[in-house]
Amino acid sequence: MTNKLWGGRFKKKIDPQFFQFQKSIDYDYLLAEYDIYHSLIHVIALNKSEILTDSECDRLLKALCEILKEVQTGGFKPNNSAEDIHSDIQQRVDKKIGKLSDKLHTLRSRNDQIAFDVKWFCFSSAVMVLEGLSSLIESFSVLSDKYPKSFMVGYTHLQRAQVVTFSNYLCAYSEMFKRDCLRLDNYVKSLTASIGSGALAGSAIDKKCYAQALKELLGKFSKDSLNVGPVLNSMDNVASRDFVVQFLSYLAIIQMNISRFSEDAILYSSKEFNFFDLPEEFCTGSSLMPHKKNPDFFELARGYSGPVYGNLVSILTTMKALPLTYNRDMQLDKQPLFSSFEIVRDEIAILSRLVPGITLKEDNINRALLDEMLYATELAEYLVSCGVAFKDAHEAIGKLIRYSQDKKIQIKDLSDEVLTKFHNKLVKKEIIKIFSPEWAVRSKKSLP
Amino acid sequence: MTNKLWGGRFKKKIDPQFFQFQKSIDYDYLLAEYDIYHSLIHVIALNKSEILTDSECDRLLKALCEILKEVQTGGFKPNNSAEDIHSDIQQRVDKKIGKLSDKLHTLRSRNDQIAFDVKWFCFSSAVMVLEGLSSLIESFSVLSDKYPKSFMVGYTHLQRAQVVTFSNYLCAYSEMFKRDCLRLDNYVKSLTASIGSGALAGSAIDKKCYAQALKELLGKFSKDSLNVGPVLNSMDNVASRDFVVQFLSYLAIIQMNISRFSEDAILYSSKEFNFFDLPEEFCTGSSLMPHKKNPDFFELARGYSGPVYGNLVSILTTMKALPLTYNRDMQLDKQPLFSSFEIVRDEIAILSRLVPGITLKEDNINRALLDEMLYATELAEYLVSCGVAFKDAHEAIGKLIRYSQDKKIQIKDLSDEVLTKFHNKLVKKEIIKIFSPEWAVRSKKSLP
C-alpha cells in the first residue's frame, strides 16, 4: 500500500478494508504480459519525445524485458500487497533500477493501459479458442471416420423422427463450431488497440513518437500480434468495453453449442438410449452407489452454461448507463472475461480428447432403426411420388400408423388388402423396400 | 383450429386452452413476407421436380404473390384462429384456389420454413438497424457542426477530469456506433439461409431443383436480398439459432451504447450540470408538479437496457442444452428477437431526430471550464517538460491542490513565492497560460 501511483492530494491513508475491496491484483495479474507491452511502447515513445534519455530508456527497457521473460516462462507470481498489475510491475522495475522507475508512468494513465491490456487479452484468448475449436472439429471428424457406414436415429422433440447417417449427425456440430470460428476470426481481424489516450483527453506525447515505437516493437511481442493503431478518439478508447461484451457473447454461443452436444451425449449414454459408451477416464462414480458411471464431464459442460451466460449478463449490467468516460465500475470487466474464457477453453480442450474415445453401440442403434415410425415420412413421400397430394398422403399414413399401433401389428406385416384400405397405392412390396435406413438416407436428394 | 397441417394419427382434438398456449400466430405473422418467399421457392422447385404441373405451379404462385403483395403493402391482417403463420398462409391459398393448396406443403417441413423465415427476418432487421445507425452518426455530426468551437468538461468517475472539445466528446459516441455498424455489416454479409432441410433429414426434392428455383427468384424479393445457399447440413439447419443470439447480442451492445449517451444526456440536462437544453417535444411533464420538464426519452432509452438484455438471456436460456434437432422450445426465439429489434430501431429513429435539436448551454460550460482542477494534469505535464520526473510532478501538484483547497485560494492567485514552495519550476506566468481550454486541448499531441 505504500507505493500507490497516486496520492499527493490525499491527507488520509486509504482504509485497509476498502483497500482490499478495491484492489485488483488478485485477478488482473493475468494481464502482466500485455501491460509490459504497453510499457515497452510507452518508454520508447518517451525516448523519441526526448523525455527519457537513451540511457534511461535502455535501463527501463532492460528491466521490463526481464519481467516480461519471467511472465512468459511462467515464473511471475503477483505481489498480493500491490493495488493492481500496473503498480506491481512499477514496483518490480523500482526494485531493479531504483528511482528511475518513477518515470515509467510519465504522461500515462492507467485508463489507457488497461484498455490496451484487456483488448490484447481478448485478442490472445480468441486466438486460443480458435485453435481449440479447430482441434475439436478435427476430433469430430476422427469419430466420424471410426464409423463411416453407421446410421443414427434422428430426433425432433426428442421423439424418433427419421434416420440419418452418423456422420451427418456429427457434422451438424462441426458446422456449428465452424460458424463459431468464423465469428472469432472476424473478431480478431477487426480488433484494434491504440496507445496515447491519456486519462481521457489524449497526451502530450506526439503520435509520431508512438508510431515510431510501434514500428520498432510490433511483431516482436508474440506469435500472433494484435493490430495496434493510432488513437481515433481518446474518450471512446478509455470508456468502451464493447469488445469484451462481443467476445463474451461469442463464448456464450460456443457454450450453448457445447451444452447441446453435452445433452445429446448424456442422453445417448443413458441406459435407455444406450447409443454411446463414454471413455471411462472422463467419467466418475458414486460414493454410495457402487455401480455408477456418470457422464460428469458432459454434465459440467452443460451446467457451465450458467456461469458463461451469467458472465455476459455481468459485463452488460456493469456497463449499463455508465457516463463517459472511465468509471471504476469498469474494473469489473475482468473477472467475467477471465472466467468465461477459461471455462470454454478447458471444455474445448477436454472435449477434443474425449470425443474420439466415444464408442458407438451400433447394435443398439440398429435395433432402434427397426422402429417403423422412422420411415413414416418416406412412406408419405413414396405416395407423393405416385402423384398423391401431400396432405392426403400425410393423413393416410397417419391413420395407418394409428391402426398399426391400436392393433399392435407392424405395418410391414399388414396384408395388401388391409394396406389399400388406407390408400390404394400402398403395397407391401414397396413398404419393405422403403423401411430401411439405406433407402431412407439415399432418398434425401436435397443434401450435398 | 380445423385446418391444422398435421393430425392424421390423432384421435382426440387438441385441448382449446393448450391450443391458445402453443399457437404463435399472434407474433409470427411478422414473418409472413419471408414465409411466402420460402413457399415461392418451394413451389417452383416442386415444379422442376415434376411434382407440380406447370399449371398447378402457376396457380399456386399467383395466389402466393397476391398474398405477398398484401403483406408488402401493409394490408395483411393475421387470422388469429390459425395456429401459425404457415397455416394462416396455407388457408389463404386454400381460399383462393381450393384443394390445390393441399400441395403447398408437399415434402416440406415447418422446421425448414421457420429457420428460413427467422434468418431472413434477422437479415432485414439488421439492414434496417444499419441504416438507422448511419442516420444517427450523421445526426451527431450535425450537432457537432452547430458548435464547432465549443469545449466540454471531460469526466472520469463523474469527477471533472480534463477539458475536451465538444466535437471530440460527440465523436466518442460516433466511434461506438461505427463499430456497431461494422459488427452488423459483417453479420449481414456472413448470413446464409438454405432451403431443403425437410424436418431434419433433408428432402426428396433434388438440390438442383432448388438451385434452379433460387436462380429464377432471388433478387426479385426485396431491395436487399439475403444470400440463400445449398443446405450444408440439414440437422444443423433446423436445430440452430446461433444467428438469433448473435443478432440479439449486437443489439444489446447498441443498447448499452445508447444507455450511456442517455445517462450523459440526463446528467447534462439536470439543473446541476445544466449543459444541455433538450428539445421540448421529446420531454414530458408531471401531473402534480407544474414546473417539470423531464428527459423521458433518455430515461426510457436507458431503462430499455432491461428488456434488451433480458431478451438476450431469454434466447440463450431457451436454447441451453436442447438436444438435436428441432424442439418446440425454439418457437420462443421470436418474441425476444422482435422485441429487441423494435426497441432498438425506435430508439435510434427518435434519437436521430432528437440529437440535432439539443442546445448546448455554452455559458454554463464556460463557467465550469474556469475550474482550475481541470488543468492540474496539464500543469504536471508542464513540469515534466521542464525535466521533472512525472511521479514528482504528480505529487507536487497534488500538494499544491490540497493547499489551494484548504486555503480556498485559486492557484493562479498564488504568488510565485508560494508556488515555488511546491516546486521551483512553478511560476505564475506559466500557470495562467496553461489554465485555459485552448492550451489544454492544443497540448494533446497524441490525437489525430
Place this chain on the structure above:
Amino acid sequence: MTNKLWGGRFKKKIDPQFFQFQKSIDYDYLLAEYDIYHSLIHVIALNKSEILTDSECDRLLKALCEILKEVQTGGFKPNNSAEDIHSDIQQRVDKKIGKLSDKLHTLRSRNDQIAFDVKWFCFSSAVMVLEGLSSLIESFSVLSDKYPKSFMVGYTHLQRAQVVTFSNYLCAYSEMFKRDCLRLDNYVKSLTASIGSGALAGSAIDKKCYAQALKELLGKFSKDSLNVGPVLNSMDNVASRDFVVQFLSYLAIIQMNISRFSEDAILYSSKEFNFFDLPEEFCTGSSLMPHKKNPDFFELARGYSGPVYGNLVSILTTMKALPLTYNRDMQLDKQPLFSSFEIVRDEIAILSRLVPGITLKEDNINRALLDEMLYATELAEYLVSCGVAFKDAHEAIGKLIRYSQDKKIQIKDLSDEVLTKFHNKLVKKEIIKIFSPEWAVRSKKSLP
C-alpha cells in the same frame, strides 16, 4: 394526445413518434381495476379534507364505480390514443361528468398511483398463482392415487440409480411446489401498499383523511384485499420496485421447477424411456412426419424458462443504479411482470389438467426394474449389515459389477463359488431376495 395530465409549461406539442414510444396504455390498462381503487380512496379523502363537496364526491364515485364495473365484467377496452391508464380513466370520467373530472387528480401524482397499482397487481397475481399451485399439487396427488403401488426408476446423472416408489417420485415435485406456495404466502402477507406519497414528498391531504377513506372502502374491493397502510416514507414508496423483483424471482423459481418436471416428462415420453403416455389433446403432430406425437406442452413449458428468467434480468437491469426517486425507466417494470405472471399462470393451469391424464406404462417400468444395477447399493448395504466396512463393501460390489458386465452374466446367475471371490458374505440366496423393488424400497428406514 389532447388530454394530457400535464403541459402548462410546454410551448411545443409532443413529437408524435416519441408519444408512441413513451405511452404505456397498450399494457398498463391491465392495472385499470387497481387504478380505480386508488381514485376511489383518493376522492373520499379529498372529501374528508373538504376539498371536494359531498355532491362532487358522490358524482366522482358514481362515475368511477361505473367504470370499475366495466373492468370487472370484462367490458373495458383501453383507449389506445390515451397516454396511460390514469389518463384513460380520467377521460372516461370526463365523458361521464364533464369538468368535475378535472378535480380527480387534485393533489395527487401518478408516481403514487402507479406504485399502488403495481403493488396491487402483484398481490392479486400472487394470490392467483397460489391458487393455481394448490390445484397443481392436488393434480399430482390424483396421478399418484392412480398408481398407488407402482415403482419408478430413480435417476442421478440421468443414470439408473435406485428404485423408488412412483408416489415418492411425484411427491418430490409436490414438495417443491409447496415451498413455492410458502414463499408466495409470505409474500402476500408482508406486502403493504400505501397512498399519499404525492410525487415524492407527500401531499397536503391529512393522513387521517386517508385513514378514514380506507376504513370505509377496504374489504369492498375484491375477495382478497391487499393490506393498505399509512405512508412510511414517501420517497421510498414512489422509488422502489423491490416487490416486483421479489415476485419475478419467485415466478422464476416456479418456472425452474416446472422446467424440471417438463424435462422428466419429455424424457419419460420418449420411445427410449417409454414410461409415460401423454394425453393426446396436449400434444401436436408434424406437418411432414405423419407418425409424430410430440410433447409440445412440456417443450414450451421448458422453453419458457427463457422469457421468465429474462424478465427477471429485465427488471433488475432497469432498476440498477437509478437515483432517487421516480425515474421514467420504471415504467418498464410492467411488461416483464405481466409476461412472467401470464406464462406461469397458464403453465400451471394446463399442467393441472394434463398431469392426471398421464398414463404410466407400468410394463416398461417393470422391465427396467429388472436391471440389477438398481440394487447395487442395497447389496452394499447388506454387506454393511454383516459388519463390513462400507468402503470395502463399495469396492467389492464395484468389482462384482465389473465382472458381471465383462462376462455378460447377471449377478443373480452367478454361483456362490464365484460370488464369494468378491466377498465371503455374498450368497446367491440373499442376492435374490435383495434384488427386488419391494425389498429395496422397504429397506429405506430413514424416510417418513
Place this chain on the structure above:
Amino acid sequence: MTNKLWGGRFKKKIDPQFFQFQKSIDYDYLLAEYDIYHSLIHVIALNKSEILTDSECDRLLKALCEILKEVQTGGFKPNNSAEDIHSDIQQRVDKKIGKLSDKLHTLRSRNDQIAFDVKWFCFSSAVMVLEGLSSLIESFSVLSDKYPKSFMVGYTHLQRAQVVTFSNYLCAYSEMFKRDCLRLDNYVKSLTASIGSGALAGSAIDKKCYAQALKELLGKFSKDSLNVGPVLNSMDNVASRDFVVQFLSYLAIIQMNISRFSEDAILYSSKEFNFFDLPEEFCTGSSLMPHKKNPDFFELARGYSGPVYGNLVSILTTMKALPLTYNRDMQLDKQPLFSSFEIVRDEIAILSRLVPGITLKEDNINRALLDEMLYATELAEYLVSCGVAFKDAHEAIGKLIRYSQDKKIQIKDLSDEVLTKFHNKLVKKEIIKIFSPEWAVRSKKSLP
C-alpha cells in the same frame, strides 16, 4: 487422486486434465464446517444403529472435532489434491485414526451431504447479511442525527422536484434495507435442512437414530443453529436448490438498493451537485491527474450489480430443465453463491463505516433550495386550498413558470399585477411565505 470415494467398478484412472476440471476443493472448502456437522450427526446415528461401536464412534467424533476446531479457528487449509471437501475431510480423518475412517461414509451419499452443507452455508450467510444490514441501517441513522434540521433537494427524473428533509431522504434507504431484512428473516426462519436422503432414495439408517443424534448435537454447533428436520422427500432433497436461488435473488435486491444509493452518492459528490463530501479514506486518486478524488467505493458498489445479477442468472440457468434427481451440473451452485455473498457482505460492511463519515455540504444545498421551481407544487396546492380545481391550478402555475423563465425574472419578484394575470388568487405575500423549505415540508400532512 488416490483416495477417491468411488472407483471399484472403474478400470482406468481418471484423466488428469478432467480431474482438474471437475474437482471442487478450490471453492467448496468453504463448506468444511457444515460438512463436519453432517459427519458428526451421521457418526452418532451409525452408532445408534449399531453399525459403529461406541469406541469407533468416539474415535471418529474426536478426529472430526479436532478438524472442526481447526476450521473454526481459521487454521484449516484445503488440500488442493483432494477432489472435494468430503474427500479432503475423510483423508484428514484417515491420517488421524487410520482405516476406521473407511467407515465414515457408511450408508451415506455426497448428494445428501452437499445439500445439507450448502443449506447451512446459506443459513449462516443470511444471518451474517442480516447483522450487516442492521449496522447499515444504524449508520444511516447516525448520519441523519448529524444533520437533524437539514433539508435536501428531492429529485424525480433527476430533475429538481420538491424539497424534503435530509432525514426523510436517508430514511428512504433505511426502509429499503428494512424490507431486505424482513425477507432474509423469513428466509432463515423457513429454511430446514435434513439428513438421511442417501443418494436419492433414502438410507437404511432408521430415522429415529438420526433424530437421537440431532437431539444430542444441535445447539452445540454454532451460535445460530439452522433447523434440521426429518427428510420429507429424499429425491426432492438431493435435487433441489431453490433455496440458493432464493438467497441469490434477495442478495440481488440488496445489491440493487446499494447500487441506487451509490448512484446518488456519486452524483452528490460530483462538483456539479456538490452536496456530499466523501471521507477521503474511501476514495482513490488518479495516476495521471493529480487533482482527482474519485468515489471509487460507490462506483465499485454500483458496478458489482453486474456479478451479483450475473450470479443469479448463473444458478437459474444451471438448474434449468435438470431431470431428477442430482446431476453433476449442480456442483456449479457454489461459486455464484459464494461470490454474491462475499460481494454484498463486504459492501455492507464498508458502507456501514463510510456512511457516518459523509459530510453534508449544507451551504450548497441551501443555495439549491433557493430554486423557485422546487415550490411550484406547493404553489398549486395553495391555489387548490383557495378552491381552484387542481387541473386549472396546475396549468396556471405552468404558464407562470414559463413566463418567469422567458423573462428571466424570479416569481417572487413579480408584482401582484402580473401575478393575477395567471390567477387572481396569486399574491406576492403568499408566494414569499410558500417559497421556503420549512413551509414546503410542513405542508405534507400525509406523512407520519
